[in-house]
Amino acid sequence: MAKEQYLTPSRASGPNSQTPTEPFVKVIALVATLGGLLFGYDTGVISGALLFMGNELQLTPFTTGLVTSSLLLGAAFGALFSGHFAAAAGRKKIIIILAVLFAVGAMGTSLAPDVHWMIFFRLVLGVAVGGASATVPVYIAEIAPANRRGQLVTLQELxxxxxxxxxxISNAGFNAAWGGETTWRWMLAVATIPAVALWFGMMFMPDTPRWYAMKGRLAEARKVLERTRAPSDVEWEMTEIEETLAEQDNQARPRLRELKKPWLFKLFLIGVGIAVIQQTSGVNTIMYYAPTMLKAVGMSTDSALFATIANGAISVLMTFVGIWLLGKIGRRTMIKIGQFGCTASLLFIGCVSYFMPETVNGQVDVLRGYMVLLGMLMFLSFQQGALSPVTWLLLSEIFPTRLRGIFMGGAVFAMWMANFAISLAFPILLASVGLSGAFFIFAVIGLAGAVFVIKCVPETRNRSLEQIEHYLHDWLSDDVETRPLPASKRKIESH
Known part of the structure; x- marks a missing residue:
């Protein structure tokens, strides 16, 4: 049976369509990814705020780790629950609820009178961050045309x-303008503004055609496709959605118990692995603790805050590179580049901090601090230019339509739990084995992640979501030859 044509379709429309993206799709993606902007701001702002809130909130090394990692714990459960609710209530409604949680969490942390309230509202923020990380990529992947899905989903990472x-920039700006012990409250409060914008914007956006179809609302699904697709693509995509869902009509409401099916269990484990290796690289220790690390290798507070802006700038620049690369090379190639590059950069940071002396002629070796910063920039180039964009894209693509919300929630739950454990342990790790020891440990974990990438990560480029679902079923199942293709796939084979 000539499966190759089905696995790599050659039709003029769909995944290989050359038609331009409809403007409304770009508007939808821009509004929805305000959740990503909030995700980034709320996770990044703590790196500078920690330098100022310590005295007022009487932070210890342990409570410092709790303030940082409590958001991540909340994010794990936010991802898990939003995955379940998104299947029932819809992607759009979940994002609107998350916008409210973003606003409540931002204001709560900025007004927190003590460390207990700070941790509570960081947990609230975490639920919103985790929910956004699980829901927004799925929302965009399901509403984007197949030939632009990679670039539009990666807008979330940007x-x-x-x-x-x-x-x-906010951290450095508030410090330069006002300084003082209360600066951190303004740093945290600023996030309320995009939260309100996300809530307002999503009120006018549609839900995804796949969710409407899953709920039997086919007329609304077609209406969304007509607003977001070229006319030549509407009919075949509607047919694909209907055929894929028709195959699942006899199946019960989606639940995690379906992991009893071997191919779904394997697929879920692959998704969890893809999610976790992004965090075990240690990326968020750099994003959350960069000023703390730079101060530890000799920089002043002002210099550390200013230098951290370079981390943000290189992340943005390399994400543009990642978006460009997604249109040129496969997902497997990108994740390999990212994983191997990040691991090499971790080794570089470890070697610099281990072999370069802390002082020269009785003076703090400033060069050592800038070499560590160089290592961070190298790491972020591979992380944000390859590993992170393709991680979110793969997670939004590989799970079956009916189970996508639940499986995405489970995978992102695992991601955030790994992030929580690493962020909570990092200050303790830093105190016990030093900066070099911590990064050598991350490098060893990175090598294990590279083995997983080589052996387990599938290629999904140039396939519609329905074609990916059938391809992965065939790849992970033992009954490939006995499984009939749906009508639309048989037509592709016949050509």
């Missing part, structure tokens, strides 16, 4: 790193 850069 907004995340833009939010982080804005946080670093």
């Amino acid at each position: 907004m995340i790193v833009s939010g982080q850069m804005l946080a670093y």
Whole structure:
């Protein structure tokens, strides 16, 4: 059976369509990814705020780790629950609720009277961050045309790193303008503005055609496709959606118990692995603790805050590179480049901090601090230019339509739990084995992640979501030859 034509379709429309993206799709993606901007700002702003809130909130090393990582714990559960609710209530409604949580969390943290309230509102923010990380990529992937899905989903990553850069600029700006112990409250309060914009904008956006179709609302699904697709693409995509869902008509409401099916269990584990290796690279120790690390290698507070802006700038720049690369090379190639490049950069940081002396002629070696900063910039070039964009894209593509919300939530839950564990442990790790030891440990974990990438990550480029679903079923199942293709796929084979 000539499956190759089905696996790599050659039709003029759909995944290989040359038609330009409809303007309304770009508007939808821009509004939805304000959730990514908030994600980035709320995770990045703490790096500077920690330098100022310590005395007022009487932070210890342990509570410092809790303030940072409590958001991540909330994010893990936010991702898990939003995945379940998004299937029932719709992607749009979940994003609107998350916008409210973003606003409440931002104001709550900025007004927190003590560390207990700070941790509570950081948890609230975390629920919003995790929910956005699980829901926004799925929303965009399901509403974007197949030939532009990679670039539009990766816009989420661009907004995340833009939010982080804005946080670093805000931290340095508020410190330069006002300084003082209360500066951190203004740093945290600024996030309320994009939260309100996200809530307002999503009120006017549609839900995805796949969610409407899953709920039997086919007329509304077609209406959304007509607003977001070239006329030549509407009919075939509607047919694909209907055929894929028709295959699942006899199946019960989507639940995690379906992991009993071997191919779905394998696919879910691959998704969890893709999500976790992005965090075990140690990326968020750099994003959350960069000023702390730079101060530890000899920089002043002002210099560390200013230098951290470079991290944000390189992240934004390299995300543009990542978006460009997604249109040129495959997902597997990109994730390999990112994983191997990040691991090499971690080794570089470890070697610099281990072999370069802390002092020269009785003076702090400033060069050592800038070499560590160079290592961070190298790391972020590979992380944001390759690894992170393709991670979010793959997670939004590989899961079946009916189970996408639940499986995405589970995978992103695992991602945030890994992030939580690493961020909570990093200050302790820094105190016990030093900066070099911490990054050598991350490098070893990175090598293990590289083995996983080579053996397990699939290629999904140039396929519609429905074609990916059938391809992965065939790849991970033992009954490939006995499984009939749906009508639309048989037509592709016949050509």
